[in-house]
Amino acid sequence: MTTTVTGRITVIDDDVRRAAERLRPDAEVAETAARAAWSVLVEPGDGVAGALIGALGANRALRLAMDDEELLPPGLFEPRAFTEAQARWRPRAHARAVRDALESCLDVGGSLLLPGDEHWPLGLDDLGPHAPLALWARGDLNVLNGSTTASIVGARAATPYGEAVAAEIAGDLAAGGTVIISGGAYGIDGAAHRAALGAGGATVAFLAGGIDRAYPIGHQQLFDRIRRSGAVLSEVPCGSAPTKWRFLSRNRAIAAAGMATVVVEAGWRSGSLNTAGHAADLGRPLGAVPGPVSSAASAGCHRLLREYDAVCVTSAREVRELWGESDQTPAPSTKEHPDHVRLRDALSTRTPREPLDIARRSGLSIDRVRSLLGLLALDGTVVQRDDGWQRSG
Known part of the structure; x- marks a missing residue:
């Protein structure tokens, strides 16, 4: 399926176009095929690919990347950076891989979201050239148009205290119509997703692997529940394995998709601090939940409060205040639980x-x-x- 003609590698053929049309029958086939191809070629957050597509569009950028006879527009990149990027992309440049990505998405009842689509999370555009090039999705995409979104993250090895606080905050926010965004992991992520569902609200999980894979496998039933009333999203095609790099790059999408990011529990070197760093870089409000001073599981939160200007939050009301929303809910009952x-x-x-x-x-x-x-x-x-x-x- 991969052929080379005068230095050009073909990654979109008739099979790819037909699969693209079946997946998105009402969309432009060429754009769907090109974005799907880029999703196969690059790792999430590839800034060279993002800048190239931003300057030329997905189709023309793909032709330039795959054809040695195409000339790079002057001043767009240093030639060496582009040559190194081509060396990263071309080992994956197979039309069959693109076709399989599209057909696998069809097989699991998924969708392919492109920038500009009705359900595209607009906050992702703030990532500039590092924004997702496309999103593979399963579930109810209407939740992606929620008026308010909050990203709640934290330690996988969470304590009962951390899970209880995450559930209380996420449940209260979801009950008020806020879409809860997290990463589907054990610990705080799972507690936030489950609480949102339990409150009858909506939640979205950004995955580091394909949307056809449950990772962690112990959250298979949770992902099934999320798909019924929310959505699971990924930048990588079906069948893709979650890797350490993909977890880290996934974090930038979690931070960008939320109007604010809240870290409930995090160790001193927790990956949740990576998400917090992306939120800070994007200018998103950042909240951290304090914990016992003796708890290593809260050391990262205390670090955020002390060193990174995070706001101390302990309730859904205080989370809403991060994006300037006043609490219009009735005063809480004075009856003790x-x-x-x-x-x-x-x-x-x-x-x-x-x-x-x-x-x-x-x-x-x-x-x-x-x-x-x-x-x-x-x-x-x-x-x-x-x-x-x-x-x-």
């Missing part, structure tokens, strides 16, 4: 108690006890001693 009452009743003001003892006395699960202790410690209701927890008063 039953679990809070049970936990407080199980605590003593004099004798510190271990979480397992508190769980036995309250009838709550040990994980629920630990998460509530972390939340109540923030407002001073409980205090941790060397030998356990006790009620502050």
